Amino acid sequence: MSNHDDNVEVIFSDGCWVGYRAFVHDPAHKGACLRSLFADYHWKPGPLQADAVPDHNNTNGFYAHKSLPEAIYQSGREDGLIFALIEAWEVMIEGETGLRSEMAEIVAIVEPTRPKQIELFPWEDLARDYPNVPIVHQRDLRRIIAERGMVTLTRSRPSPPMQWLGQKSDLRWYREGLAPNGYVMLEAASTYPGELHPADQRLRKSYYQDLKGDRYVFWETVGQDGVSEISLMVEMSPESMYLHLDPEQPDSESQEGE
8 A cells, every 4th residue: 555645643552543445346356355446455354464564754554534525535436436444553644634554454335325336336245255344324334433432533734743863963753752762852943043953063954945846944963864864754745844844945036047
């Protein structure tokens, strides 16, 4: 599963979250006929584990939307799509409209309502491959969510990642509360007027400008190149990097005239 998040926030919990997603019916793949929309991955019945623990520097994990309307909007209203309720747990990364998790399971399949959907719906294949997964009307989803004790996430704007300084003068990006012991969180470089950190002269500002022309400012130590790391985070989720936008953005008109 490799379509990108919009904003990301890593959350660790023993709880289970609500997710919705679309599938494509693959009749040739008996035993797991539901295939991901954007990846060649067939969802088997029962709990599934991602190939790596998701974090804000990778794209691993099982993707889902926070609500069924969002899943329909993002995936399209093609009649052949099959929508399902997903239970997500273990390490989870929350985005503005969706999430991706280390563990996931299909817990209900949404019954089609439009005539063409009903005509194309693979009732027999789903009953064969997912015998313990109910096919339910949309109005029954709330009951299933309540019975399983799942938590519904609302559309949100997660907190941005911050830079943390380690005891060996190494800089790392973590969200608040998620850094390992021994790391100290730094205030965003964008909040300081000078080019050097006022309390630690080893830290100097560095800049990265994306293809849209937005410039980001961050801390760097001598001999450490942080451009590749921040460029990846901006590419994956520019909205989550809002705190690191340079308040003194370059003047595009003056640049074009040079």
